[in-house]
Amino acid sequence: MKLTDTVQFASGSLRGSPTRTLLMMLAMSIGVAAVVVLTALGEGARRYVVDQFASLGTNLVIVLPGRTETAGIGPGLMSGQTPREITLEDAAALLRSPAIKRIAPLTIGSATLSRDALNREVVVAGSSADMLEIRHMSMGLGRFLPAGDINDSAPVCVLGNQIKQELFGNEQAVGQWVRLGDRRFRVIGVLASQGESMGMRTDELVIVPVAAAHQLFNTSGLFRVLIEARSRDSIAQAVHDAQDIMLQRHSGERDVTVVTQDAVLQTFDRILTALTMAVGGIAAISLAVAGVLIMNVMLIAVAQRIKEIGLLKALGAPGRQIRNLFFAEAALLSGIGSVAGLMLGYFGSFIIGRIYPSLPVSPPWWAVLTACGTALGTGILFSVWPARRAAQLDPVAALAGK
C-alpha cells in the first residue's frame, strides 16, 4: 500500500466521523496553543527585562566606590567606614585601558530647580558628553552636554522631557536660563521622552556637567563611573583593567567595586528562561492529556470499526498495514491539530501583545518546535496500543463484529 493511499484512506476515515475528529483536533490544538501562548508570555517577560537592561547601555561596566563581596548591598554601608572616593582624575585614567571605549562619570544629587516663580525639587545628574551614548539616551531638542575637558564646569544643563513640560509648557526652553540651587544654568537641550528605564526616570532628570555638579553639591567624589567596553568580548578585560587602574591609583587598596551589567543580565536571563520552560512544561502536560484522549477515542474507533478491520484483512491487508492506517490517522489528527493550535496560539499571543504593548510577546522557536513535536509524538505514541490491537484482531471474529 502506498503512503499517499494510506494517508488518503486515513483522512477518509477521519472525515467519516467528523464530530469525533473535530473534538480530538480541538483537544490537540488547545494543548499546542497553551504551550505557544504560555512560552510566548514567559519569553516576552524575559525579553522585556533584557531590553530594559540593554536600554541602560550595551557592554556596560560600572565602577562604584567601596568594596563588598556581594554586589548589590550598598558598598561601604556594611563596613562602617567611608571608602575612598573616586575622583574625576580616576575616571579619566580608566580610558588608558584599550578595552575601554568610553567612560561617563556620574554624580547624583538633588536640588531645587526654579524658573521665575515655578520651582520643584529635581534629581541632578552630573556627567559628561559620553553619557548620551553610553546610556542610550536620545535628544528631543537642542544638544547634550558639550564634549571637551570634563573638569570644565560650564553653567549649562539638559532637562528631562517632563521637567521641561512642567517648567516651560509649550514654550521654547532651549536658550533659556533656569536656577539650580544657588547657581544659574542655561538650558541647551531637552531629552526625548523615554519613559522608565530600570527605575530611573530620565524624564524627571536634570543633567549638568560633572564639574558643575561637584561645585553645586560641594563634593569631589563620584557616585559611579559608567564604562562602555569596546565589545562584548572585551568586557572581562575592561573589568580587569578597571580594577588594576583603580588599584594603582588608590595606592594598592582594593576599595572600589566593579560590576558588569552582563552578569546581572545573565542571571535574569537564566531565571526567566527557566521560568518559561517551566510554564511551557506545564502546558505540555495538557498535550499529554490530549494524547490520552486520542488513545481513548482510537480504542473506541477500533471497536466501532471492527468489521471494517476484518474486511481489510480478508481483502489482503497484513496486520502491519492496518497498524499503519491507525498511525496515519493519529499523525493526521495531531498534525492538523497542532497547526490549528499554532494559529490559535499565535493569535492569542497577538491579542496579549495588544493588551500589554510594552511586553514583546512572541513564542520562542524552540517552544513552537517542542509543542508540535510533543503533539505528534504523543499522538502517535498513544495510538500504538489501539493500532496494535486493531492489527492483531482475529479476522473471523472481526468480520462477525465480535
Next chain:
Amino acid sequence: MIEFRQVCRTFSVGDQTVAALRDIDLHLVAGDYVSIMGPSGSGKSTMLNLLGLLDRPSSGTYLLDGSDVTTLDDTAQAAVRSLKIGFVFQSFHLVPRLTAAQNVELPMILAGIPAEERKARVEVLMQNYGLIARAEHRPDQLSGGQRQRVAIARATVMNPRVLLADEPTGNLDRATGREVLKLLEGLHEQGITLVLVTHDAEIGARAAQQIHMLDGRIVAGGLSPR
C-alpha cells in the same frame, strides 16, 4: 489446487474444547464449482474461513497450488489472500463511507497498485456488472442486489483463482438471489474456482460438486479424486 490433509479445527469454550472440523480430507481442482451444505454448526463456515486463510487449522495441512500455506506468517498469508482469494459475504461487508467504485478499488489500494490502473480496472468492472450509473453512490443508497454485485466486483478485481462465497444470497429475495447466483456461475464459467456455502439445498444442487457436512465431518461428496 486446494488440498486439505487431515485438517482439524478445535475451539476452546471455557475449559472445554469443541471440535468444529474433524479430520477433513478435501481435494479441489482448479475450475471446480463446489457447494458446501449442512445445518448450522456443522462446520461449513469454519471450513470456508480455513479455505480463505482467515483462520488457521489446529492440525493438518492445507496445500494451495501445491505449497503449504498453513505455515506462512501473517504478511505472507495476507499476500495470498490479496492475490489468490476473493470473498463474498452474506452481509456484503461494504465500507459505508466509501462509494461503490471506492469499495471496488479497495483491494487494489491495499495491494499498492497505481491509481491510473486502479481507475481503469474499476471502470471495466462497473461496466461489466451494470453498476456504472451507481458508481458514485454509497452502499446505503444501493439495493441489496446492487450491494452484492459491488461486493462481487470487489472480490474479483484482483483476478483471484478462488472465489469463496458465504451464503451470498442469504440476505436477498429469490429473484435477486438468482441474479447474483447467475453472476457467480458466469465467473465460474470463465475459469474461477467457486466455493459456495449455503444451507439452501436448491442452490447447493446447482454446483457440480456437492459437499454435505454434519458435526464437523464431510458426510457426502468431496471425496478426493486421488
